[in-house]
Amino acid sequence: MNINGIQIDDTFAEAFNMRATRVLITAQNLKWAYHAANAMTGFATSVIGCGVEAGIERELSETETPDGRPGVSILMFAMGSKVLMQQLETRMGQCILTCPTAAAFSGIDSEDKINLGKNLRYFGDGFQTSKLISAKRYWRVPVMDGEFLCEETTGMARAIGGGNFLILATSQPAALAAAEAAITAMKKFPNVIMPFPGGVVRSGSKVGSKYKTMFASTNDAFCPTLKGLTNSELSPEIESVMEIVIDGLSFEDIAMAMRAGIEAICKLGDKNGIRRISAGNYGGKLGPHHFKLHEILGEVLT
Amino acid sequence: MTGLTFSLKKNPAYKVDCSKLVPDKLTGLSLQKILEITLNNGINVIDLFEVSGDNSEEIIFKNCTSQLDYIGHKMSRGNITVEGDCGDFLGANMRGGNIICKDNAGDRVGDCMRRGLILIDGNTNDYCGSRMIAGTIGVHGKVGNFAGFAMKRGTLLLTGLPKLHATIQDCGAHTLPFLALLFNSFKPLSTKFKAIKTNRVQRYAGDLACNGNGEILVLLD
Numbered sequence: 001m002n003i004n005g006i007q008i009d010d011t012f013a014e015a016f017n018m019r020a021t022r023v024l025i026t027a028q029n030l031k032w033a034y035h036a037a038n039a040m041t042g043f044a045t046s047v048i049g050c051g052v053e054a055g056i057e058r059e060l061s062e063t064e065t066p067d068g069r070p071g072v073s074i075l076m077f078a079m080g081s082k083v084l085m086q087q088l089e090t091r092m093g094q095c096i097l098t099c100p101t102a103a104a105f106s107g108i109d110s111e112d113k114i115n116l117g118k119n120l121r122y123f124g125d126g127f128q129t130s131k132l133i134s135a136k137r138y139w140r141v142p143v144m145d146g147e148f149l150c151e152e153t154t155g156m157a158r159a160i161g162g163g164n165f166l167i168l169a170t171s172q173p174a175a176l177a178a179a180e181a182a183i184t185a186m187k188k189f190p191n192v193i194m195p196f197p198g199g200v201v202r203s204g205s206k207v208g209s210k211y212k213t214m215f216a217s218t219n220d221a222f223c224p225t226l227k228g229l230t231n232s233e234l235s236p237e238i239e240s241v242m243e244i245v246i247d248g249l250s251f252e253d254i255a256m257a258m259r260a261g262i263e264a265i266c267k268l269g270d271k272n273g274i275r276r277i278s279a280g281n282y283g284g285k286l287g288p289h290h291f292k293l294h295e296i297l298g299e300v301l302t
Numbered sequence: 303m304t305g306l307t308f309s310l311k312k313n314p315a316y317k318v319d320c321s322k323l324v325p326d327k328l329t330g331l332s333l334q335k336i337l338e339i340t341l342n343n344g345i346n347v348i349d350l351f352e353v354s355g356d357n358s359e360e361i362i363f364k365n366c367t368s369q370l371d372y373i374g375h376k377m378s379r380g381n382i383t384v385e386g387d388c389g390d391f392l393g394a395n396m397r398g399g400n401i402i403c404k405d406n407a408g409d410r411v412g413d414c415m416r417r418g419l420i421l422i423d424g425n426t427n428d429y430c431g432s433r434m435i436a437g438t439i440g441v442h443g444k445v446g447n448f449a450g451f452a453m454k455r456g457t458l459l460l461t462g463l464p465k466l467h468a469t470i471q472d473c474g475a476h477t478l479p480f481l482a483l484l485f486n487s488f489k490p491l492s493t494k495f496k497a498i499k500t501n502r503v504q505r506y507a508g509d510l511a512c513n514g515n516g517e518i519l520v521l522l523d
Contacts, residue, residue, distance in 0.1 A: 066483055067479055067480075067482040072392070133483050140478075146476060147478055
Protein backbone atom coordinates (compact mmCIF):
# COMPACT_ATOMS: atom_id res chain seq x y z
CA MET A 1 0.00 0.00 0.00
CA ASN A 2 1.28 3.43 -0.94
CA ILE A 3 -0.48 6.69 -0.09
CA ASN A 4 0.82 10.01 -1.39
CA GLY A 5 4.27 8.49 -1.88
CA ILE A 6 4.37 6.98 1.63
CA GLN A 7 4.66 3.20 1.95
CA ILE A 8 2.28 1.59 4.47
CA ASP A 9 3.81 -1.66 5.67
CA ASP A 10 1.70 -4.81 5.61
CA THR A 11 2.07 -5.29 9.35
CA PHE A 12 0.15 -4.78 12.55
CA ALA A 13 0.36 -3.19 15.97
CA GLU A 14 0.04 -5.63 18.83
CA ALA A 15 -1.90 -4.43 21.88
CA PHE A 16 -2.80 -5.70 25.33
CA ASN A 17 -5.73 -5.80 27.71
CA MET A 18 -5.65 -3.08 30.33
CA ARG A 19 -7.92 -1.56 32.98
CA ALA A 20 -8.86 2.07 32.66
CA THR A 21 -10.65 4.86 34.46
CA ARG A 22 -11.70 8.39 33.64
CA VAL A 23 -11.68 11.32 36.06
CA LEU A 24 -13.18 14.74 35.44
CA ILE A 25 -11.15 17.52 37.00
CA THR A 26 -12.62 20.98 37.38
CA ALA A 27 -11.22 24.19 38.79
CA GLN A 28 -11.87 27.91 39.00
CA ASN A 29 -10.65 28.23 35.43
CA LEU A 30 -9.04 26.08 32.72
CA LYS A 31 -5.56 27.19 33.71
CA TRP A 32 -5.89 25.56 37.13
CA ALA A 33 -7.74 22.55 35.78
CA TYR A 34 -4.74 21.98 33.51
CA HIS A 35 -2.30 22.47 36.39
CA ALA A 36 -4.12 19.72 38.30
CA ALA A 37 -4.50 17.42 35.30
CA ASN A 38 -0.92 17.88 34.14
CA ALA A 39 0.35 16.98 37.60
CA MET A 40 -1.98 13.98 37.83
CA THR A 41 -0.94 12.64 34.42
CA GLY A 42 2.72 13.53 34.81
CA PHE A 43 5.28 10.70 34.92
CA ALA A 44 2.70 8.35 33.44
CA THR A 45 4.15 7.49 30.05
CA SER A 46 4.55 3.75 30.38
CA VAL A 47 3.38 1.10 32.82
CA ILE A 48 6.91 -0.30 32.79
CA GLY A 49 8.30 2.44 35.00
CA CYS A 50 5.34 4.58 36.01
CA GLY A 51 2.69 2.09 37.08
CA VAL A 52 0.07 3.71 34.87
CA GLU A 53 -0.23 5.38 31.51
CA ALA A 54 -2.29 8.54 31.73
CA GLY A 55 -3.14 11.57 29.69
CA ILE A 56 -5.58 14.39 29.19
CA GLU A 57 -8.44 13.24 27.00
CA ARG A 58 -10.07 16.60 26.30
CA GLU A 59 -11.24 19.94 27.66
CA LEU A 60 -14.69 20.21 29.19
CA SER A 61 -16.88 23.30 29.01
CA GLU A 62 -18.88 24.58 31.98
CA THR A 63 -21.98 22.77 30.70
CA GLU A 64 -20.21 19.40 30.60
CA THR A 65 -18.95 19.29 34.18
CA PRO A 66 -20.91 18.28 37.29
CA ASP A 67 -20.17 21.51 39.16
CA GLY A 68 -20.54 23.93 36.25
CA ARG A 69 -16.89 24.97 36.22
CA PRO A 70 -14.43 24.47 33.34
CA GLY A 71 -12.41 21.29 33.45
CA VAL A 72 -10.57 18.53 31.67
CA SER A 73 -11.12 14.79 31.54
CA ILE A 74 -8.22 12.45 32.04
CA LEU A 75 -7.86 8.76 31.23
CA MET A 76 -5.63 6.43 33.21
CA PHE A 77 -4.62 2.92 32.16
CA ALA A 78 -2.90 0.13 34.09
CA MET A 79 -2.17 -3.54 33.58
CA GLY A 80 -4.45 -4.52 36.49
CA SER A 81 -7.13 -3.11 38.75
CA LYS A 82 -4.96 -3.18 41.88
CA VAL A 83 -2.25 -0.99 40.40
CA LEU A 84 -4.86 1.32 38.91
CA MET A 85 -6.47 1.81 42.33
CA GLN A 86 -3.13 2.43 44.05
CA GLN A 87 -1.95 4.91 41.45
CA LEU A 88 -5.28 6.73 41.31
CA GLU A 89 -5.35 7.25 45.06
CA THR A 90 -1.74 8.37 45.22
CA ARG A 91 -2.08 10.75 42.34
CA MET A 92 -5.41 12.13 43.61
CA GLY A 93 -3.84 12.79 46.98
CA GLN A 94 -0.69 14.46 45.72
CA CYS A 95 -1.98 16.23 42.60
CA ILE A 96 -5.68 17.05 42.95
CA LEU A 97 -6.13 17.47 46.69
CA THR A 98 -3.12 19.79 46.64
CA CYS A 99 -4.10 21.87 43.60
CA PRO A 100 -5.87 25.17 44.35
CA THR A 101 -9.61 25.16 43.57
CA ALA A 102 -9.49 21.70 41.92
CA ALA A 103 -12.32 19.19 42.32
CA ALA A 104 -12.61 15.65 40.95
CA PHE A 105 -15.58 13.66 39.70
CA SER A 106 -16.25 10.27 38.21
CA GLY A 107 -16.04 10.27 34.43
CA ILE A 108 -17.17 6.74 33.71
CA ASP A 109 -20.07 4.59 34.84
CA SER A 110 -19.53 0.92 35.49
CA GLU A 111 -20.36 -1.78 37.99
CA ASP A 112 -16.71 -1.93 39.07
CA LYS A 113 -15.97 1.06 41.27
CA ILE A 114 -12.61 2.33 42.42
CA ASN A 115 -11.88 4.89 45.08
CA LEU A 116 -11.60 8.52 44.14
CA GLY A 117 -12.17 10.46 47.33
CA LYS A 118 -13.18 7.56 49.55
CA ASN A 119 -9.93 7.41 51.49
CA LEU A 120 -8.72 10.93 50.74
CA ARG A 121 -11.45 12.15 53.05
CA TYR A 122 -9.41 11.18 56.10
CA PHE A 123 -7.16 14.12 55.32
CA GLY A 124 -10.06 16.08 56.82
CA ASP A 125 -9.13 14.76 60.27
CA GLY A 126 -12.75 14.36 61.32
CA PHE A 127 -13.93 17.66 59.86
CA GLN A 128 -14.78 16.04 56.51
CA THR A 129 -18.43 15.67 55.58
CA SER A 130 -20.17 13.75 52.87
CA LYS A 131 -23.17 14.64 50.75
CA LEU A 132 -25.33 12.19 48.86
CA ILE A 133 -26.64 14.12 45.86
CA SER A 134 -28.72 12.39 43.15
CA ALA A 135 -27.57 8.96 44.39
CA LYS A 136 -23.86 9.89 44.15
CA ARG A 137 -21.74 10.37 47.25
CA TYR A 138 -19.35 13.30 47.44
CA TRP A 139 -16.80 14.21 50.08
CA ARG A 140 -16.13 17.72 51.28
CA VAL A 141 -12.72 18.04 52.87
CA PRO A 142 -11.80 21.33 54.52
CA VAL A 143 -8.53 22.67 53.10
CA MET A 144 -6.77 26.01 53.35
CA ASP A 145 -8.30 27.47 50.16
CA GLY A 146 -11.84 26.48 51.16
CA GLU A 147 -13.28 23.05 50.54
CA PHE A 148 -11.93 20.18 48.44
CA LEU A 149 -14.86 18.48 46.71
CA CYS A 150 -14.48 14.98 45.38
CA GLU A 151 -16.80 12.19 44.31
CA GLU A 152 -16.39 9.05 46.41
CA THR A 153 -15.70 6.62 43.56
CA THR A 154 -15.27 6.45 39.83
CA GLY A 155 -15.84 3.60 37.40
CA MET A 156 -13.33 1.16 35.98
CA ALA A 157 -13.52 -0.22 32.46
CA ARG A 158 -11.79 -2.91 30.44
CA ALA A 159 -9.54 -1.24 27.91
CA ILE A 160 -6.71 -1.77 25.45
CA GLY A 161 -3.20 -0.40 25.60
CA GLY A 162 -0.30 -0.42 23.23
CA GLY A 163 -1.82 0.45 19.88
CA ASN A 164 0.97 2.07 17.92
CA PHE A 165 2.51 3.04 14.63
CA LEU A 166 5.98 4.07 13.49
CA ILE A 167 6.85 7.03 11.29
CA LEU A 168 9.98 6.56 9.17
CA ALA A 169 11.41 9.72 7.64
CA THR A 170 14.53 11.08 5.96
CA SER A 171 15.34 13.43 8.83
CA GLN A 172 14.62 13.92 12.51
CA PRO A 173 12.73 17.23 11.94
CA ALA A 174 10.62 15.55 9.22
CA ALA A 175 9.75 12.60 11.47
CA LEU A 176 8.84 14.90 14.35
CA ALA A 177 6.73 17.23 12.17
CA ALA A 178 4.80 14.19 10.91
CA ALA A 179 4.30 12.92 14.46
CA GLU A 180 3.04 16.34 15.56
CA ALA A 181 0.55 16.43 12.70
CA ALA A 182 -0.68 12.98 13.67
CA ILE A 183 -1.08 13.92 17.35
CA THR A 184 -3.03 17.06 16.45
CA ALA A 185 -5.47 14.93 14.46
CA MET A 186 -5.66 12.15 17.05
CA LYS A 187 -6.33 14.47 20.00
CA LYS A 188 -9.74 15.24 18.53
CA PHE A 189 -10.89 11.70 19.34
CA PRO A 190 -12.50 10.78 22.66
CA ASN A 191 -11.69 7.63 24.64
CA VAL A 192 -7.98 7.59 23.69
CA ILE A 193 -4.74 9.02 25.01
CA MET A 194 -1.22 9.11 23.63
CA PRO A 195 0.70 8.86 26.92
CA PHE A 196 4.27 9.72 25.89
CA PRO A 197 5.77 13.24 25.96
CA GLY A 198 3.80 15.31 23.45
CA GLY A 199 2.19 12.02 22.43
CA VAL A 200 5.39 10.79 20.76
CA VAL A 201 8.03 8.26 21.79
CA ARG A 202 11.49 8.05 20.25
CA SER A 203 12.81 5.11 22.24
CA GLY A 204 10.80 2.21 20.92
CA SER A 205 11.84 -1.06 22.54
CA LYS A 206 12.19 -4.71 21.77
CA VAL A 207 11.64 -7.52 24.27
CA GLY A 208 14.82 -8.67 26.04
CA SER A 209 18.41 -7.47 26.15
CA LYS A 210 21.96 -8.73 26.19
CA TYR A 211 21.98 -7.66 29.84
CA LYS A 212 20.26 -10.19 32.08
CA THR A 213 18.60 -7.59 34.29
CA MET A 214 16.89 -5.78 31.42
CA PHE A 215 13.45 -6.92 30.22
CA ALA A 216 13.41 -4.54 27.29
CA SER A 217 16.02 -2.67 25.31
CA THR A 218 16.36 -0.37 22.32
CA ASN A 219 14.63 -1.48 19.13
CA ASP A 220 17.90 -1.74 17.20
CA ALA A 221 16.19 -2.82 13.98
CA PHE A 222 14.65 0.68 13.80
CA CYS A 223 17.64 2.67 15.07
CA PRO A 224 19.00 4.63 12.10
CA THR A 225 22.56 4.83 13.44
CA LEU A 226 22.80 1.02 13.55
CA LYS A 227 21.87 0.38 9.92
CA GLY A 228 25.25 -1.24 9.18
CA LEU A 229 25.54 -3.09 12.46
CA THR A 230 22.31 -4.96 13.00
CA ASN A 231 19.54 -6.70 11.12
CA SER A 232 18.04 -3.34 10.25
CA GLU A 233 14.48 -2.66 9.10
CA LEU A 234 15.58 0.64 7.64
CA SER A 235 16.47 1.49 4.08
CA PRO A 236 19.46 3.78 3.49
CA GLU A 237 17.51 7.06 3.22
CA ILE A 238 15.74 6.66 6.62
CA GLU A 239 17.42 8.84 9.21
CA SER A 240 14.83 9.01 11.98
CA VAL A 241 11.90 6.99 13.34
CA MET A 242 9.20 8.18 15.75
CA GLU A 243 6.50 6.08 17.38
CA ILE A 244 3.02 7.01 18.56
CA VAL A 245 1.48 4.78 21.23
CA ILE A 246 -2.28 4.81 21.79
CA ASP A 247 -4.29 3.55 24.75
CA GLY A 248 -8.05 3.46 24.36
CA LEU A 249 -11.27 2.25 25.87
CA SER A 250 -12.05 -0.02 22.91
CA PHE A 251 -10.50 -1.52 19.76
CA GLU A 252 -12.59 0.80 17.58
CA ASP A 253 -11.50 3.91 19.47
CA ILE A 254 -7.84 3.07 18.96
CA ALA A 255 -8.34 2.06 15.32
CA MET A 256 -10.14 5.31 14.53
CA ALA A 257 -7.44 7.40 16.19
CA MET A 258 -4.68 5.45 14.40
CA ARG A 259 -6.37 5.99 11.06
CA ALA A 260 -6.78 9.74 11.69
CA GLY A 261 -3.12 10.01 12.69
CA ILE A 262 -1.80 8.09 9.70
CA GLU A 263 -4.10 10.02 7.35
CA ALA A 264 -2.72 13.31 8.68
CA ILE A 265 0.82 12.10 8.02
CA CYS A 266 -0.07 10.88 4.55
CA LYS A 267 -1.48 14.32 3.71
CA LEU A 268 2.02 15.71 4.27
CA GLY A 269 3.29 13.17 1.73
CA ASP A 270 6.76 12.02 0.73
CA LYS A 271 7.70 15.54 -0.32
CA ASN A 272 7.99 16.35 3.39
CA GLY A 273 10.51 13.58 3.92
CA ILE A 274 8.16 10.88 5.19
CA ARG A 275 8.81 7.52 3.56
CA ARG A 276 7.11 4.71 5.48
CA ILE A 277 4.53 3.92 8.15
CA SER A 278 5.07 0.73 10.09
CA ALA A 279 3.92 -0.72 13.42
CA GLY A 280 5.40 -2.52 16.40
CA ASN A 281 4.53 -6.07 17.31
CA TYR A 282 5.96 -9.16 18.98
CA GLY A 283 5.02 -11.62 16.28
CA GLY A 284 1.42 -11.65 17.39
CA LYS A 285 1.99 -14.03 20.28
CA LEU A 286 1.88 -11.68 23.27
CA GLY A 287 -1.01 -9.32 22.75
CA PRO A 288 -4.55 -10.39 21.83
CA HIS A 289 -5.39 -7.27 19.83
CA HIS A 290 -3.90 -6.78 16.36
CA PHE A 291 -4.31 -3.48 14.56
CA LYS A 292 -3.52 -4.28 10.93
CA LEU A 293 -2.47 -1.09 9.19
CA HIS A 294 -3.91 -2.04 5.81
CA GLU A 295 -7.27 -2.94 7.34
CA ILE A 296 -7.40 0.25 9.40
CA LEU A 297 -6.68 2.41 6.36
CA GLY A 298 -8.43 0.15 3.87
CA GLU A 299 -11.90 1.54 3.65
CA VAL A 300 -11.08 5.14 2.92
CA LEU A 301 -7.73 5.43 1.32
CA THR A 302 -7.20 2.63 -1.17
CA MET B 303 -48.73 5.84 35.96
CA THR B 304 -49.84 8.83 37.97
CA GLY B 305 -48.75 9.78 41.44
CA LEU B 306 -50.64 8.30 44.36
CA THR B 307 -52.67 11.27 45.62
CA PHE B 308 -54.19 11.65 49.08
CA SER B 309 -56.67 14.55 49.04
CA LEU B 310 -57.78 15.54 52.53
CA LYS B 311 -61.59 15.70 52.60
CA LYS B 312 -61.80 18.11 55.54
CA ASN B 313 -59.45 19.36 58.23
CA PRO B 314 -59.58 16.82 61.07
CA ALA B 315 -60.16 18.05 64.62
CA TYR B 316 -57.25 15.92 65.87
CA LYS B 317 -53.66 15.19 64.93
CA VAL B 318 -53.26 12.44 62.33
CA ASP B 319 -50.20 10.18 62.15
CA CYS B 320 -49.39 9.75 58.43
CA SER B 321 -46.30 7.58 58.95
CA LYS B 322 -47.92 4.65 57.15
CA LEU B 323 -48.37 6.65 53.95
CA VAL B 324 -44.81 6.41 52.59
CA PRO B 325 -43.52 4.67 49.43
CA ASP B 326 -41.87 1.91 51.46
CA LYS B 327 -45.16 0.86 53.04
CA LEU B 328 -47.51 1.39 50.08
CA THR B 329 -45.61 -0.49 47.37
CA GLY B 330 -47.70 -3.26 45.85
CA LEU B 331 -50.88 -2.38 47.76
CA SER B 332 -54.15 -2.15 45.85
CA LEU B 333 -56.24 0.99 46.13
CA GLN B 334 -58.70 -0.92 48.31
CA LYS B 335 -55.95 -2.03 50.68
CA ILE B 336 -54.66 1.53 50.90
CA LEU B 337 -58.13 2.84 51.76
CA GLU B 338 -58.35 0.26 54.55
CA ILE B 339 -55.10 1.28 56.24
CA THR B 340 -55.79 2.27 59.83
CA LEU B 341 -54.17 5.48 60.99
CA ASN B 342 -54.24 6.62 64.64
CA ASN B 343 -57.45 6.84 66.64
CA GLY B 344 -58.88 3.89 64.72
CA ILE B 345 -59.46 6.07 61.69
CA ASN B 346 -58.95 4.57 58.23
CA VAL B 347 -57.48 6.33 55.21
CA ILE B 348 -60.90 6.25 53.54
CA ASP B 349 -62.37 8.32 56.38
CA LEU B 350 -59.95 11.20 55.78
CA PHE B 351 -58.73 11.09 52.21
CA GLU B 352 -59.87 10.68 48.67
CA VAL B 353 -57.21 8.52 47.06
CA SER B 354 -56.34 8.38 43.37
CA GLY B 355 -53.36 7.41 41.21
CA ASP B 356 -51.23 4.30 41.31
CA ASN B 357 -47.54 5.25 41.55
CA SER B 358 -46.60 4.74 45.17
CA GLU B 359 -43.10 6.12 44.48
CA GLU B 360 -44.67 9.56 43.83
CA ILE B 361 -47.00 10.44 46.69
CA ILE B 362 -48.92 13.70 46.78
CA PHE B 363 -50.85 15.10 49.75
CA LYS B 364 -53.47 17.64 48.67
CA ASN B 365 -55.38 20.15 50.83
CA CYS B 366 -52.87 19.29 53.51
CA THR B 367 -53.11 20.99 56.91
CA SER B 368 -51.00 21.28 60.04
CA GLN B 369 -53.00 18.43 61.59
CA LEU B 370 -51.09 15.87 59.48
CA ASP B 371 -47.97 14.76 61.37
CA TYR B 372 -45.19 12.33 60.51
CA ILE B 373 -45.49 12.70 56.74
CA GLY B 374 -42.54 10.83 55.16
CA HIS B 375 -41.64 9.14 58.44
CA LYS B 376 -38.84 6.58 57.94
CA MET B 377 -39.18 6.76 54.15
CA SER B 378 -36.16 5.46 52.28
CA ARG B 379 -37.00 6.24 48.66
CA GLY B 380 -39.39 7.96 46.28
CA ASN B 381 -40.90 11.44 46.39
CA ILE B 382 -43.56 13.01 48.57
CA THR B 383 -45.10 16.35 47.67
CA VAL B 384 -47.14 18.20 50.28
CA GLU B 385 -49.55 20.75 48.84
CA GLY B 386 -50.53 23.03 51.71
CA ASP B 387 -49.26 23.11 55.27
CA CYS B 388 -48.21 20.04 57.19
CA GLY B 389 -47.87 19.19 60.85
CA ASP B 390 -44.93 18.19 63.03
CA PHE B 391 -42.17 15.66 62.37
CA LEU B 392 -42.17 16.05 58.58
CA GLY B 393 -39.56 13.57 57.28
CA ALA B 394 -38.64 12.38 60.77
CA ASN B 395 -36.28 9.37 60.74
CA MET B 396 -36.09 9.69 56.97
CA ARG B 397 -33.63 7.33 55.24
CA GLY B 398 -33.77 8.58 51.64
CA GLY B 399 -35.92 10.08 48.91
CA ASN B 400 -37.27 13.61 48.57
CA ILE B 401 -40.01 15.55 50.36
CA ILE B 402 -41.23 18.85 49.00
CA CYS B 403 -43.59 20.93 51.10
CA LYS B 404 -45.24 23.76 49.17
CA ASP B 405 -46.26 25.68 52.25
CA ASN B 406 -45.44 25.67 55.97
CA ALA B 407 -44.31 22.82 58.21
CA GLY B 408 -44.57 22.39 61.96
CA ASP B 409 -42.02 21.50 64.65
CA ARG B 410 -39.11 19.09 64.35
CA VAL B 411 -38.83 18.87 60.58
CA GLY B 412 -36.38 16.04 59.75
CA ASP B 413 -35.99 14.93 63.35
CA CYS B 414 -33.36 12.16 63.44
CA MET B 415 -33.23 11.99 59.62
CA ARG B 416 -30.27 10.06 58.25
CA ARG B 417 -30.45 10.61 54.46
CA GLY B 418 -32.61 12.33 51.90
CA LEU B 419 -33.81 15.78 51.00
CA ILE B 420 -36.59 17.91 52.49
CA LEU B 421 -37.39 21.23 50.79
CA ILE B 422 -39.95 23.55 52.30
CA ASP B 423 -41.15 26.55 50.32
CA GLY B 424 -42.79 28.14 53.37
CA ASN B 425 -41.85 28.45 57.05
CA THR B 426 -41.12 25.93 59.78
CA ASN B 427 -41.68 26.07 63.50
CA ASP B 428 -39.16 25.17 66.19
CA TYR B 429 -36.45 22.52 66.33
CA CYS B 430 -36.03 22.27 62.55
CA GLY B 431 -33.41 19.57 61.85
CA SER B 432 -33.31 18.45 65.47
CA ARG B 433 -31.15 15.40 66.20
CA MET B 434 -30.36 15.19 62.50
CA ILE B 435 -27.85 12.44 61.65
CA ALA B 436 -27.31 13.47 58.01
CA GLY B 437 -29.20 14.62 54.94
CA THR B 438 -30.36 17.99 53.69
CA ILE B 439 -33.22 20.25 54.75
CA GLY B 440 -33.95 23.50 52.89
CA VAL B 441 -36.36 26.09 54.23
CA HIS B 442 -37.19 28.99 51.93
CA GLY B 443 -39.21 30.91 54.48
CA LYS B 444 -38.60 31.56 58.16
CA VAL B 445 -37.40 29.07 60.73
CA GLY B 446 -38.43 28.96 64.39
CA ASN B 447 -36.19 28.62 67.46
CA PHE B 448 -33.54 25.98 68.14
CA ALA B 449 -32.82 25.11 64.49
CA GLY B 450 -30.27 22.29 64.31
CA PHE B 451 -30.73 21.37 67.97
CA ALA B 452 -28.53 18.31 68.70
CA MET B 453 -27.76 17.78 65.00
CA LYS B 454 -24.78 15.49 64.42
CA ARG B 455 -24.22 15.94 60.69
CA GLY B 456 -26.26 17.13 57.74
CA THR B 457 -27.12 20.46 56.19
CA LEU B 458 -29.81 23.01 56.96
CA LEU B 459 -30.08 25.39 54.02
CA LEU B 460 -31.86 28.60 54.97
CA THR B 461 -32.57 31.95 53.37
CA GLY B 462 -32.45 33.92 56.60
CA LEU B 463 -30.63 33.67 59.90
CA PRO B 464 -32.76 32.15 62.66
CA LYS B 465 -32.10 32.72 66.35
CA LEU B 466 -29.33 30.20 67.04
CA HIS B 467 -28.45 28.61 70.34
CA ALA B 468 -24.96 28.82 71.82
CA THR B 469 -23.63 25.50 70.52
CA ILE B 470 -24.04 26.50 66.85
CA GLN B 471 -20.99 28.52 65.83
CA ASP B 472 -20.37 30.99 63.00
CA CYS B 473 -17.65 29.76 60.57
CA GLY B 474 -17.80 32.73 58.19
CA ALA B 475 -18.97 33.48 54.65
CA HIS B 476 -17.91 31.04 51.92
CA THR B 477 -18.51 30.06 48.32
CA LEU B 478 -19.00 26.31 48.59
CA PRO B 479 -18.48 24.25 45.42
CA PHE B 480 -20.77 21.40 46.46
CA LEU B 481 -23.76 23.75 46.42
CA ALA B 482 -23.55 23.85 42.61
CA LEU B 483 -24.15 20.10 42.57
CA LEU B 484 -26.91 20.34 45.15
CA PHE B 485 -28.74 23.11 43.27
CA ASN B 486 -28.35 21.17 40.01
CA SER B 487 -30.14 18.26 41.65
CA PHE B 488 -33.08 20.58 42.47
CA LYS B 489 -33.74 21.30 38.78
CA PRO B 490 -36.27 18.50 38.15
CA LEU B 491 -38.12 19.33 41.39
CA SER B 492 -41.04 21.68 41.79
CA THR B 493 -39.67 24.03 44.44
CA LYS B 494 -38.79 27.67 45.02
CA PHE B 495 -35.19 26.57 45.60
CA LYS B 496 -34.75 26.22 41.83
CA ALA B 497 -34.50 30.01 41.57
CA ILE B 498 -31.37 30.24 43.77
CA LYS B 499 -28.44 31.63 41.82
CA THR B 500 -25.71 31.91 44.45
CA ASN B 501 -23.29 29.43 45.99
CA ARG B 502 -22.36 31.95 48.65
CA VAL B 503 -23.41 31.18 52.19
CA GLN B 504 -22.72 32.05 55.81
CA ARG B 505 -21.71 28.76 57.41
CA TYR B 506 -22.68 27.92 60.98
CA ALA B 507 -21.41 24.61 62.35
CA GLY B 508 -22.97 22.58 65.08
CA ASP B 509 -24.45 21.29 67.23
CA LEU B 510 -21.18 21.38 69.18
CA ALA B 511 -22.90 19.41 71.92
CA CYS B 512 -22.92 16.56 69.35
CA ASN B 513 -19.51 16.80 67.61
CA GLY B 514 -20.47 19.81 65.49
CA ASN B 515 -20.29 18.18 62.10
CA GLY B 516 -23.67 19.52 61.06
CA GLU B 517 -24.05 22.87 59.38
CA ILE B 518 -26.58 25.62 58.92
CA LEU B 519 -25.95 27.41 55.64
CA VAL B 520 -27.63 30.79 55.27
CA LEU B 521 -27.74 31.94 51.66
CA LEU B 522 -26.11 35.30 50.97
CA ASP B 523 -26.79 37.61 48.02
